[in-house]
Amino acid sequence: MPATENTEITELIADVREQVLYLQELGVETLEFCGDLKAGEREQISNLKLEIRNSEAISNFRSEIPDIKSVSAKPPESKPAGSRLASLPSLSKLLGSGPVRTKVDQGGPRDMENTAITLNADELPSLPEPTETIEQIRAEIGADCTRCKLSGLGRSKVVNSTGNFNADLMFVGEAPGADEDEQGKPFVGRAGQLLTKIIESIGLTRDDVFIGNINRCRPPGNRAPETDETIACKPYLKREVAVVRPKVIVVLGATAAQNLLETKVPIGKLRGHFHDYLGVKVMPTFHPAYLLRDPHKKREVWEDMKIVRDYLNAQG
Numbered sequence: 001m002p003a004t005e006n007t008e009i010t011e012l013i014a015d016v017r018e019q020v021l022y023l024q025e026l027g028v029e030t031l032e033f034c035g036d037l038k039a040g041e042r043e044q045i046s047n048l049k050l051e052i053r054n055s056e057a058i059s060n061f062r063s064e065i066p067d068i069k070s071v072s073a074k075p076p077e078s079k080p081a082g083s084r085l086a087s088l089p090s091l092s093k094l095l096g097s098g099p100v101r102t103k104v105d106q107g108g109p110r111d112m113e114n115t116a117i118t119l120n121a122d123e124l125p126s127l128p129e130p131t132e133t134i135e136q137i138r139a140e141i142g143a144d145c146t147r148c149k150l151s152g153l154g155r156s157k158v159v160n161s162t163g164n165f166n167a168d169l170m171f172v173g174e175a176p177g178a179d180e181d182e183q184g185k186p187f188v189g190r191a192g193q194l195l196t197k198i199i200e201s202i203g204l205t206r207d208d209v210f211i212g213n214i215n216r217c218r219p220p221g222n223r224a225p226e227t228d229e230t231i232a233c234k235p236y237l238k239r240e241v242a243v244v245r246p247k248v249i250v251v252l253g254a255t256a257a258q259n260l261l262e263t264k265v266p267i268g269k270l271r272g273h274f275h276d277y278l279g280v281k282v283m284p285t286f287h288p289a290y291l292l293r294d295p296h297k298k299r300e301v302w303e304d305m306k307i308v309r310d311y312l313n314a315q316g
Ligand code: SF4
Pocket: 141, 145, 146, 147, 148, 149, 150, 151, 158, 215, 216, 217, 229, 232, 233
C-alpha cells in the first residue's frame, strides 16, 4: 500500500476510533449504517477491511496513534487582578482566525437581524479590568437576591457559578433547573451528569472548568428567563468572566447562546464555529438536556468540543 494512502487510512481510523470512544462515553451502545449500499460497495468495504487487517502498519495503529490529546488543566489557584490579560488572545489574532464578531453589551437580547453583526476591532467592546474576586461578586448578589421577579416565583436558592476561578474553559447555561434549585449548584441533574462526560471527553474534569448560568434563579416551570430577568442577572456573569478571563466560553443551548451573543440566529447556525464575547472566544453548542432528548445531536457537540479542545491546546 502506498505510504500516503497508509497515512490517510491511519488518520481515518484514529478519527473514527476517537469518535466511537466519545459516543461510548456518552452511552451510545450500537452504531448502525443507515443507507443502501450500491452494487459492489459491500464488496469494496469487505476488501478494505481485509486490506486493513493485512496491513502491518494499520494493524499496529493502536500503538502508533497517540491517545486523544487532552487539554492541560491549570491548577485552581486564585488569580491576581489583571494577571492574565497578557495571555488573552489578541484582537488581531481573534479576527485573523475568523470568529463571528457579535456586538454585545450589558443589556438583554435585542431584536437583531437573523445574522450576526461584524464590526471592526476598534469598535468591539472588551472585558473590563478585573477589580474584584468571585467571592466579592457572590457576596454582592447575596443569598436572597431580589433584583428580578424570579426571586418571588418559587426559587429555593440562588445558584452561583462553581469551579476553577482560573479556568481556561467556562461553560454557561441558561438558568438552574429543579435539581440545581434544590442543591444550589449549577448542572447537577441528569443534564449536568452528561455535561460532566462532555468535559471529561476532552481530558478535563469539572474542577478544571468554571460553570455558571446567565440567570441564577430557577424560572417557574423551567420556562426561559424573560428579558428583564436576564438584564438584571447577566451583569454578574459578565463580571465573573472578567475575573476568570477564560480563553473559551462554551455556551449551552439556544436561549443562553442567543442571550450571551445578543442574536436571534438559531443554535444550529451558531454552533460549529467561534463567536466573540468581549474578546473571549465563544462556542455555542446544544444543551445537554437537549442531547438527552435527541442523542443524535451528540455528534455535533463532539465536533464543537474538538474545535474547543484543539484551540486550547494550540494556545498552550
Ligand atoms: S435571577 Fe439573578 S437577579 Fe434575579 S433574583 Fe436571581 S440572582 Fe437576583
